Amino acid sequence: MRLNSGHMPWEATFKNRPVYPSLEEDVSCDCLIVGGGMGGAMMAYRLSLSGASAVLIDKRDIAGGSSHANTGLLQIANDKSLTACINTFGEANGVLFYKLCREALDNILDLPGKLDIEARIIPRSSLLYASTPEDVPLLRQEHETLTAHGFHSEFWDADKVGAHYSFSKPAALYSKGDAETNPFRMVHSLIDKAHSGGVRIYEHTRAVRYEYHAEGVTCYTDRGRIFAKKVVFAMGYETQEMKKDRGAELINTYAIKTRPLAKLPKWHERSLIWETARPYLYFRTTPDNCIIAGGKDEQLTDPERREVRVLSQCRRLLEEVEALFPEAKGVEAEYAWGALFGTTRDGLPFIGPHPDYPHCYFIEGYGGNGTVYSMIAAELLADTLAGRRRPELELFSLTRSTKPSPAPAVEA
Template identity: 55%
Template sequence: MDLVYGTPYWPSTYNSDVDYPSLHGEISCDCLIIGGGMGGALTSRLLAERGLDTVVIDKRKIAHGSSSANTGLLQYTNDKTLTSCINTFGEEKGVRFYELCRKAMQQLTEMAESLKTDAWFIPRNSFCFASSEEDVAMLEEEYQTLQKHGFDAELWYADQIKSHFPFEKPAALYTKGDAEVNPYRFVQGLFESTAQYGARIYEQTEMIHCVYDDEGVWCYTPHGKIRAKQVVYAAGYETQEIKKDKGAYLKATYAITTKPLPDLSRWHEQAMIWETARPYLYMRTTPDNRIIAGGLDEEIPEHDQRELRAKNQGDVLLEEVLSYFPTDTLEVDYAWGAVFGNTHDGLPLIGTHPDYPHSYFVEGYGGNGTVYSMIAASLIEDAINGIENDDMKLFSLTRTSKPSPT
């Protein structure tokens, strides 16, 4: 699967001096992680830190799949509002999901602070505006729901928005406790620290197939094989090539990074910006005053159209940004498209599957993929270490697409 096309920005920001080999021969381990992106990085770090003999493989170079296209907005709020989560899953489960996202944000902060590599992890607030007057009531209801359940949020109206930004909107939610990150540097730093805990990492090593028996799993690669007691599939959207999830679907999404700007003073606190419309436009900044913008989700184009589509959609995104932050000096520096996964009910897929013994899946599908991957890493760490955690049931791979409220 071609996960990324066009030219993503993040790989230009970091040249790792760490070289991981490909696997040749036969090895064994406690836990094998298939996937060298964000999900694999977070999970392997937790397991190796716990002292488990951990092996990671990826068919590409580390962090060169979806992690290189990830735009690095980390939020406890979700594409699916808390109000909507409560309406779908019931109050207890809906609120618990948001609590887990908030906890994951705290864990990601601690993880970034522990790394020698600077992941450009910067605490930020989030600004979600009403795309139209019709969406104001929805934001007002969501504000009340967040307040009721102890989540830090403010409700802004037109005058307050106009005083902080160079554009006008009827209302917005201003939430705190979020962050921006350079996902490419974050994943590289995580794996470098994981290796220091004793994990073995092999890149350009593809999983050909796995064979399961009573004692564990044999994983076969082009030039070797791995005997593991447990396997974690952290293959991201390519998991759909391993097993098809009825509750998941794949789309194309697009992003740009502009050239640096001399001044972003009219961008209040450099908050991360998004909107109520679907699909939504979102924008953030970088430490060197670039703007990253993304959105325009659509069906995945034909293979021979993807490079051109990434460029054309990048031009559209630039016009969108200019409509909010008018300037004569804004230019696209990088433009890319990527495969993006979501689920019909808005929750990620995490846990076991009856057809795959001794295995766990990390499928952080949705706009909050890094946060979901942190939740998954924590839950799988507990499970592999024999700690029962009821939160895993919320993300079951075999759940119906729309669970009934309880």
């Protein structure tokens, strides 16, 4: 599956990345992780903390798949609002989901002091603006829901938005506790730390087939076998080639990174910016005064057509940047790319076991908050593999119904 098209910026920021060998022999482990993107990196790092015997393989370079196209926005809020989550899943489950996202964000913000390679994880606030006046009541309701359940939220009217930004919108929610990152460096920093903690890492190692046994799984690769008691599949959107999830949908999305600006426009606290419209636009800055913009999602097409669409869609993204920030008029896009992007119909990721794959677990962090979902998955699955029951996994079941259900009994 061809995941990305165009020219992506992150590899240029980390030219001397660690490299790892290909697997050339038979090995055994307690846990095999398939996939060296954000999900696999989080899982490997978390297992290394417990001293578990683990192996990670990737058929490409580490971070060479969808993580290479990640735009690095990390938020507590989701594509699906807390109000909508409560309406769909019930109050207890909706609030639990948002609390898990907040806990995951806190864990991510705690990473930099624990990693040997700088991951460039930077705390940020977020602005969610009303795309139209008709969206203002929904924003106000979401503000009331968030604050009622202990989440930080400020409701800003049009005047306050205009006082803090180059643009004005009918209303907005301003929230704290989010972050931005360089996803390429973040994946490498996590895997580097996992490797130093004993996890065996193999690049350019393709899993050819699997055999499932009573005692575990045998993974056959190009040039060796891996005997694992458990397997965690962290293959991102390519999981849909292995098994088709009924509630998953793959689309195309696009992004640009501008050339550095001599001076950033009026942009309060360099916040992350997004909107209520669906599909939505989003914007962030970088430490070297570039602007990243993304969106213009559209139905999945073949990779060759996406390659052509990169130019036109990214030109439209540049126009959106100039419309919001007139001071940036004339800025050029140094990087422009398109990528495969996965969503789910109910707005939750898929995390956990599947009845057709014994001894296996899946990390499918589909949605705009994939890095945060990967941290949630790593925590839940690492505990599960260690024998601790995590009933929160019921929220993310691969065979779930979207009907509201009682909240899982969460252990203290």
